Amino acid sequence: MRRKTNKLLGKIRTAYQYKRRSKKWRRRKGHRAAERAAKSLYDRHLREQEALNQQISWSQVRDQRNKIPKDLAAPQVFSFVHNTDEVLEYWEQVGRLFEQKENVFLNIDNVTQLTSDAVALMIANLKNPEFSNGCFFVGRAPRDRALAKVFTQSGFYKYVWSRGQFSVGQGNILHRETNHKVVPEIAVSTYQVGEKHTFGEALHFDELYEIMIECMSNTHNHASLNTKDPCRWWIYTYPAENNVTCYSFFDLGVGIFQSMRTKDFFTKFLRTVKYYRNIDFVPDLLAGRIQSRIDKDNEIRGKGIPEIVKHSKNDLFRAFYLITNDVKINLKTGEPEQLKHNFRGTFFYWEIEARV
Amino acid sequence: MVKISIARDFSKNPGARHNEDGNHSGEAFFNNILLPKFEEAEKSDVKLEVDLNGLYGFPSSFVSESFGKLSILKGADQVNARIVFVSDENPIRAEKAKAEIKNPRKDEQ
Numbered sequence: 001m002r003r004k005t006n007k008l009l010g011k012i013r014t015a016y017q018y019k020r021r022s023k024k025w026r027r028r029k030g031h032r033a034a035e036r037a038a039k040s041l042y043d044r045h046l047r048e049q050e051a052l053n054q055q056i057s058w059s060q061v062r063d064q065r066n067k068i069p070k071d072l073a074a075p076q077v078f079s080f081v082h083n084t085d086e087v088l089e090y091w092e093q094v095g096r097l098f099e100q101k102e103n104v105f106l107n108i109d110n111v112t113q114l115t116s117d118a119v120a121l122m123i124a125n126l127k128n129p130e131f132s133n134g135c136f137f138v139g140r141a142p143r144d145r146a147l148a149k150v151f152t153q154s155g156f157y158k159y160v161w162s163r164g165q166f167s168v169g170q171g172n173i174l175h176r177e178t179n180h181k182v183v184p185e186i187a188v189s190t191y192q193v194g195e196k197h198t199f200g201e202a203l204h205f206d207e208l209y210e211i212m213i214e215c216m217s218n219t220h221n222h223a224s225l226n227t228k229d230p231c232r233w234w235i236y237t238y239p240a241e242n243n244v245t246c247y248s249f250f251d252l253g254v255g256i257f258q259s260m261r262t263k264d265f266f267t268k269f270l271r272t273v274k275y276y277r278n279i280d281f282v283p284d285l286l287a288g289r290i291q292s293r294i295d296k297d298n299e300i301r302g303k304g305i306p307e308i309v310k311h312s313k314n315d316l317f318r319a320f321y322l323i324t325n326d327v328k329i330n331l332k333t334g335e336p337e338q339l340k341h342n343f344r345g346t347f348f349y350w351e352i353e354a355r356v
Numbered sequence: 357m358v359k360i361s362i363a364r365d366f367s368k369n370p371g372a373r374h375n376e377d378g379n380h381s382g383e384a385f386f387n388n389i390l391l392p393k394f395e396e397a398e399k400s401d402v403k404l405e406v407d408l409n410g411l412y413g414f415p416s417s418f419v420s421e422s423f424g425k426l427s428i429l430k431g432a433d434q435v436n437a438r439i440v441f442v443s444d445e446n447p448i449r450a451e452k453a454k455a456e457i458k459n460p461r462k463d464e465q
Contacts, residue, residue, distance in 0.1 A: 181377060181378035182381075184380050185379070187412070187413075191412060204445050206414060210415045213415040216372065216378070217377055220372070220378070303417065307415075
């Protein structure tokens with residue numbers, strides 16, 4: 001009897017060992033491991049959301065999560081730099097829904113154009129707890145294969161919970177600085193991406209490095225009106241086609257014009273009554289004549305923006321834009337553009353290309 | 357001659373203005389390297405050679421907080437007479453530092 005049982009157990013063990021070697025078994029187990037990892041990531045995401053909304057209970061978070069998200073289609077040209085007003089309007093609509101405690105389905109299925117700057121702005125907005133207001137969002141990559149590749153390889157999925165596993169494309173650096181500081185190491189990493197992708201060789205392109213340091217410094221010192229809570233910044237480096245490298249550097253602070261200190265009472269009054277618009281201060285901004293809110297070393301400060309403006313004229317920069325509050329400035333030409341919608345923050349975008 | 361190589365003695369990737377801004381700031385460079393070396397050169401009455409090669413860039417806030425501050429402290433003529441810049445990779449770096457020494461304050465530029 002015992003022999004028979006052992007024989008049977010042996011058979012079962014052999015069959016089990018055989019199954020363990022099969023592809024199907026491995027795939028299933030692999031899926032389960034991935035599911036467990038995804039679940040733990042999702043739980044962490046929920047815990048983070050919960051920590052952000054400590055004033056509301058777990059049941060409220062659960063109720064919020066169970067709400068059916070409202071579908072909101074993104075503009076077909078989903079590019080912050082080339083279609084600024086429509087993209088800003090879209091984010092205003094998303095923000096309003098979040099304020100109303102609605103979950104949102106960020107529908108970018110049918111976009112016909114998607115640029116790296118829009119992807120970076122999207123993740124920054126969604127990771128901003130003030131903006132998402134404890135609500136949930138869902139979405140997926142665009143239907144267009146080329147655009148889906150731009151989206152999935154950007155590193156966007158590093159910052160959100162997702163069922164799918166997406167690897168970051170080579171040269172894509174999407175970084176959120178949480179220590180709110182100037183980080184020369186990140187400037188070097190992103191510099192090297194551009195150097196390798198665009199020029200293919202080491203060269204002394206000081207302007208590119210210096211622009212990044214000045215952008216970081218500008219954000220660290222001026223992005224938030226509350227000095228105890230300087231806002232964080234984002235940088236996204238995207239190696240595009242034809243050896244062009246695109247850089248987006250931005251913060252979601254208050255914007256340059258909002259943080260600007262008006263020198264005399266009369267100008268201040270005219271700004272308050274909207275006689276002076278932000279766009280009227282563009283020449284002062286580009287020339288570094290706008291007074292810093294930082295009192296320390298004020299006499300020697302104010303060289304950052306003029307340096308960025310000066311460097312933007314370099315031929316190796318194919319495009320260079322600054323978007324802040326309700327103004328978009330093409331730094332290559334110096335032309336400002338009045339926007340219909342307000343952008344709370346400062347967004348620098350530039351592209352580099354090799355000139356033969 | 358007293359010598360400084362920013363890339364070797366300090367960092368290849370200079371940062372922003374103040375220490376609280378982040379790593380490799382102009383303030384750190386000024387306090388730890390530039391000012392002591394400048395005073396050493398003054399004391400020995402020799403030139404101070406500042407090598408600007410090997411850097412990724414030379415941000416204006418870094419230059420302002422280091423060479424600009426030195427110029428305000430010691431006087432532009434004194435500094436210009438004492439410092440010799442070496443910048444074979446990119447001569448603009450040396451020009452930038454010289455311009456900063458000449459006009460360290462914002463209003464003068």
